Amino acid sequence: MPDQPTYTGNPNSHPPSSFSTNLSGTCLCGSILVTIKDDSLFDSPNGRGHLCHCANCRKVAGSYVSSNLAIEKEKVEIWDQKGTLKEYEDWATGSGKCVVRKFCGNCGPIASYAQASPDKVILKMGIFPRIPKPEAESFALHRHDWQGTHEGVAQFEIARGGKKLGE
Template sequence: MGRSGSCLCEAITYQIPESSLMEAVCHCKNCQKQAGSAFSTLAGIKKSDFSLTGKPKLFVDKATDSGASVERYFCENCGSPIYSALPSQPDVIYLKTGTLDDTSDFNPSIHVWAATKQNWVEIDSNMPQLQKQS
């Protein structure tokens, strides 16, 4: 089994396992810019469990609030963000879960960079949040 997804034009497709290492919502400004949206929804997946077809383009995002660069992989044909990776965590990728074919079991357990969330977004007060992220 597993979960499948693709970019909008389907030049890039992928498979991930049923369960993620973690699932989160990121409200950092750079995710907002890249997604063209209010936040990005992420699933941490072991790199060895992530199988990809097609060739995403890499943008190395250096102007981050954390100061650490973020590798942002996206489809250069249709623009869908596919995943991000952090050089400090070489064994993990952070999938952009809006690209999953079925998003019904996405279940984030934390909100990060809540300090820069958009004003209209309300985070459930029972949900853990980090104002920033180390």
């Protein structure tokens, strides 16, 4: 009988206090390293993360929702250690403005840069060992009926900061 696999990636094995000044993560193959330099990722009572239900983010995430963090560009460092970082210009957006999607050419999504928010980078949180609690959901109108809700998380019908669901 083959050995049982060793399961990795349990976020509970990484206390939020271990990320008091920064948070680093890699893509699946380890070629791309991303570091967020921010001392309040896990301190905000309302959370800092963002869940997006738009079709494009779902496709990039390969899931029913994308777990993101929109953060100031100057707080993020991305190292392409093996030359695998690629990009795709996504013009099929609700705003009609380009979203440049960066990804590892070997294994998957890393970050997005939206023309609508030129001072921010949108990081795909699945590459990190721990994910900050979400503070908001965008494109909540696109949620599946079977999805649960997250208490205290603002739900915007479409764009974050726009009309809230149920208003």
